[in-house]
Amino acid sequence: MSLVSRLRGLRPRPPAQRGAWDVETIRRGRLSLVLAIVLGLAGLPLILLYSMLVLSSFADRMLSGPDIFEARYSLDNWRLLFEGRLAPASGQTYTTRDILMIIANTFIVALGVTVVVVFVSVLAGYAFSRMRFWGRTRLMEFLILLHAFPGVALIIAVYAVYVWSLRFVPRDWFVPYTVLYTVLARAALEIPMSIWLMKGFFDKIPWEVEWSALVDGASRFTVWRKIMLPLVRPGIAALAIFAFLAGWEDLIYVHVFLYPHVKTLATYIEEVLGTGTETAYLPVVAAAGTLYLIPTIVFFVATQRLLLQALSGGVKA
Amino acid sequence: MVEVRLERVSKRFGRVVAVNEVSLVFEDGRFTVLLGPSGSGKSTLLYLIAGIYKPTSGRIFFGDRDVTELPPKERNVGLVFQNYALYPHMTVYDNIAFPLRLRGVPEPEIDSRVQEVAKLLRIEELLDRYPGQLSGGQQQRVALARALVKRPAVLLLDEPLSNLDALLRLSIRAELRKLQQSLGITAIHVTHDQAEAMSMADKIVVIDRGRVQQVGPPEEVYERPRNLFVATFIGSPPSNTLPGSVESDGGYPVVRVAGSTYRPGEEEARVVEEAGLDRVVVAFRPEHARLLEAPPDEGFDGLSLEGEVYLVEPLGKENIVTLTVAGLPVKTVTPPEQRPGPGEKLYIAVPRPRVMLFDPDTGLNLWSLAEQLAAARRPD
Numbered sequence: 001m002s003l004v005s006r007l008r009g010l011r012p013r014p015p016a017q018r019g020a021w022d023v024e025t026i027r028r029g030r031l032s033l034v035l036a037i038v039l040g041l042a043g044l045p046l047i048l049l050y051s052m053l054v055l056s057s058f059a060d061r062m063l064s065g066p067d068i069f070e071a072r073y074s075l076d077n078w079r080l081l082f083e084g085r086l087a088p089a090s091g092q093t094y095t096t097r098d099i100l101m102i103i104a105n106t107f108i109v110a111l112g113v114t115v116v117v118v119f120v121s122v123l124a125g126y127a128f129s130r131m132r133f134w135g136r137t138r139l140m141e142f143l144i145l146l147h148a149f150p151g152v153a154l155i156i157a158v159y160a161v162y163v164w165s166l167r168f169v170p171r172d173w174f175v176p177y178t179v180l181y182t183v184l185a186r187a188a189l190e191i192p193m194s195i196w197l198m199k200g201f202f203d204k205i206p207w208e209v210e211w212s213a214l215v216d217g218a219s220r221f222t223v224w225r226k227i228m229l230p231l232v233r234p235g236i237a238a239l240a241i242f243a244f245l246a247g248w249e250d251l252i253y254v255h256v257f258l259y260p261h262v263k264t265l266a267t268y269i270e271e272v273l274g275t276g277t278e279t280a281y282l283p284v285v286a287a288a289g290t291l292y293l294i295p296t297i298v299f300f301v302a303t304q305r306l307l308l309q310a311l312s313g314g315v316k317a
Numbered sequence: 318m319v320e321v322r323l324e325r326v327s328k329r330f331g332r333v334v335a336v337n338e339v340s341l342v343f344e345d346g347r348f349t350v351l352l353g354p355s356g357s358g359k360s361t362l363l364y365l366i367a368g369i370y371k372p373t374s375g376r377i378f379f380g381d382r383d384v385t386e387l388p389p390k391e392r393n394v395g396l397v398f399q400n401y402a403l404y405p406h407m408t409v410y411d412n413i414a415f416p417l418r419l420r421g422v423p424e425p426e427i428d429s430r431v432q433e434v435a436k437l438l439r440i441e442e443l444l445d446r447y448p449g450q451l452s453g454g455q456q457q458r459v460a461l462a463r464a465l466v467k468r469p470a471v472l473l474l475d476e477p478l479s480n481l482d483a484l485l486r487l488s489i490r491a492e493l494r495k496l497q498q499s500l501g502i503t504a505i506h507v508t509h510d511q512a513e514a515m516s517m518a519d520k521i522v523v524i525d526r527g528r529v530q531q532v533g534p535p536e537e538v539y540e541r542p543r544n545l546f547v548a549t550f551i552g553s554p555p556s557n558t559l560p561g562s563v564e565s566d567g568g569y570p571v572v573r574v575a576g577s578t579y580r581p582g583e584e585e586a587r588v589v590e591e592a593g594l595d596r597v598v599v600a601f602r603p604e605h606a607r608l609l610e611a612p613p614d615e616g617f618d619g620l621s622l623e624g625e626v627y628l629v630e631p632l633g634k635e636n637i638v639t640l641t642v643a644g645l646p647v648k649t650v651t652p653p654e655q656r657p658g659p660g661e662k663l664y665i666a667v668p669r670p671r672v673m674l675f676d677p678d679t680g681l682n683l684w685s686l687a688e689q690l691a692a693a694r695r696p697d
Contacts, residue, residue, distance in 0.1 A: 208402035211369050216416035217390040230406040
C-alpha cells in the first residue's frame with residue numbers, strides 16, 4: 001500500500017458527513033449517552049427501592065421483589081394511616097395516633113424553619129453583598145466554617161443550651177417554647193449556607209441598577225424592597241424550598257427537643273418502626289413514608305431548573 | 318437647570334486617590350464632556366456629582382446650593398449608565414414612571430409625563446415591553462427617558478454610547494446632542510472616546526490619574542494641548558512625540574531632533590531660555606505632516622525629518638503611513654492617492670505653527686510652562 005493511499009485511508013471522513021463539530025459540540029452525542037448510562041445505573045437502586053416503597057403502601061404486605069405480582073392492592077393502608085391505626089386488626093393494643101396533627105406539626109416546624117432562614121438570609125445576604133463593614137471577609141469565611149459542622153456534632157452543645165434555657169420558661173409555655181427552640185436551632189444549621197447563596201444572588205445584580213434607583217429618588221431601604229427583592233425572587237424561592245425540606249426531613253433535632261410531646265412525621269415513622277419491626281404493620285409505615293416523601297418529590301420536580309440556577313450561584317437579572 | 322461647581326474635590330478609596338483636588342465649573346445649559354482613559358477617575362467624578370459617592374474633601378455646588386452632604390435623591394439629577402441599568406422586572410412604562418412614583422406624583426400626571434418623554438425619545442410602542450425584550454439602542458433610549466422624566470437639574474451620562482454598535486453610536490450621538498440643546502439642560506457626559514468628545518462637547522475636560530489635565534472647547538484642546546498627555550490622548554492616530562536636545566546656534570536656541578535641526582519660533586525660544594531647558598519633546602499631529610519625495614525647499618519654515626516607510630494602512634478616505642525616523646516610529650496621514658511602499662525614503666514636513674514643544678520634566682506645553690513661570694514671578 002502506498003503512502004498516499006494509506007494516508008487517504010486514515011483521513012477522517014469529510015466534515016460534511018460528520019456534521020460541523022467544534023470544541024463545544026464535539027462528541028456531544030456520545031458524551032450524553034455515557035452520562036445517561038452512568039446516571040441511569042447510579043439511579044437504578046434508588047428508583048427501584050422507592051418504587052417498592054410506594055407500591056408497598058398500597059399492598060397487603062411489604063414487597064421485596066417478585067412478590068409484587070402476588071400482592072393484593074388497595075387503599076386500605078392509607079385509610080388506616082389517616083385513621084391513626086397502625087394495623088388492620090383492631091384487637092391489637094395500639095394506641096391510635098392523630099396523623100393529621102402529626103402532619104400539621106411537621107408543617108409548623110418546616111414552615112417555621114423556612115420563615116426564619118429566609119428572613120435572616122435575605123437580610124444578611126444583602127449586607128454581605130452590598131455593604132462594607134469591619135470583619136466582613138472574616139465573617140464570610142467563618143460562615144463556611146460553621147456550615148462544615150454537621151448538626152449531629154453540635155447537638156450536645158445545643159442540648160446544653162436548651163436545658164439551661166428551660167429554667168426561664170414557665171410551665172404553660174413549655175410546648176410552644178420547645179417548638180420555637182427546635183425551629184431556631186434547625187434554622188441556624190441552614191443559615192450559613194443560605195447566606196452565601198443569597199449573597200450570590202445579590203452579587204449578580206449590577207451596582208448600577210441600585211445606583212439608578214438611588215438617583216431616581218429611592219432610599220436605601222426602598223431600593224432593597226422595590227428593586228433588589230423582586231430581582232432575587234428566584235433565590236428566595238430556592239432558599240425557601242431548601243429550608244422547608246430541611247425542616248420537613250429533620251429527625252435528630254425534632255427527636256431531641258420535641259419527642260414525645262410533639263410528634264412530626266419523622267418521629268412518628270421512627271416510633272412505629274422503633275416498636276419493633278416484628279410487630280409493626282409495615283405497609284402502613286410504607287404509606288407514612290410515602291406521605292413523608294411527597295413534598296420532597298413535588299418540590300424537586302417543580303423546581304429542578306431553579307435549584308440548578310441556585311446551586312450554580314444565582315440567576316441572571 | 319443649574320450650574321455645577323466643584324471646589325477642590327478629592328475622593329480616596331483606601332490608599333487610591335481616584336479624584337485629586339479637582340475644581341471645575343459646568344456651565345448652566347452646556348454640554349460638558351469628561352474625557353480620560355479608563356481608570357482616570359472620570360466616572361468617579363460623575364458619581365460624586367450624582368451623590369453616589371461622598372467626596373473625601375472639597376465641596377460640590379448646584380448653583381448656590383451646597384449639595385456635598387445631600388443623598389442622591391435630594392439632588393434631582395438624571396443618570397444614564399453604560400449598561401443602562403434598567404429595572405428588569407418592570408415594564409418600560411414602569412421603569413420610566415419609577416422616579417415619579419417615588420415622589421408621589423399623582424397617577425394621571427405620571428401618565429402624561431411618561432407619554433410625553435416617550436414621544437420625545439420615540440419609544441411609545443415599547444412601553445408595554447420588558448427591558449430584556451429590547452435592543453441595546455432601545456434600552457439606551459429608555460434609560461434616557463427615565464433620566465429625563467423627572468426633569469432633572471443636571472443630566473449625567475456615564476459612557477452611555479459605549480455599548481452600542483458603531484453606526485448606532487453615531488446617530489444617537491447627534492440625537493443626544495440635539496436633545497440636550499432643545500431642552501437646554503446642563504449635561505455632563507463621561508467618555509473615553511475622544512472622537513465622541515470632540516463631536517458633542519461645548520467644553521471638554523481632560524482627566525488623567527484623578528487630575529484635570531486641560532479644560533476648554535474641543536478646538537482648543539485639539540489645537541493647543543496643555544501638556545503631553547492631552548497631546549497624545551486626543552487625536553487619532555495620536556500625536557507623534559520625539560525627544561530633542563536644545564543647542565545654541567549663534568546665541569539662538571535650536572532643537573536637534575532625530576537627525577535634523579528645528580528652529581523654534583521666538584516666543585518658544587524665549588521660554589526655552591527662560592526656563593533653562595536643555596531637552597524638549599517635539600510633537601506634531603499625523604494629519605499636519607506632509608510626506609515629500611525630496612527635502613523641503615530652503616525657505617521652508619518648520620520641522621523637516623527624514624524617514625523610511627515602515628507600514629501603510631489604507632483607510633479608504635486616507636492612508637496612515639508609519640515611518641521610522643532615527644529608529645523611532647512616526648505616523649502621518651496622507652491623502653488616498655499618496656500611497657508609498659514600505660522601505661521608501663521620504664521626507665516629513667510639518668509647518669511651524671503645527672509643531673508643539675513640551676518640557677520633558679513637567680510634560681507641559683511651552684506656552685503653559687510660560688504661564689506657570691509668569692505666575693510664579695508675580696509678586697503675590
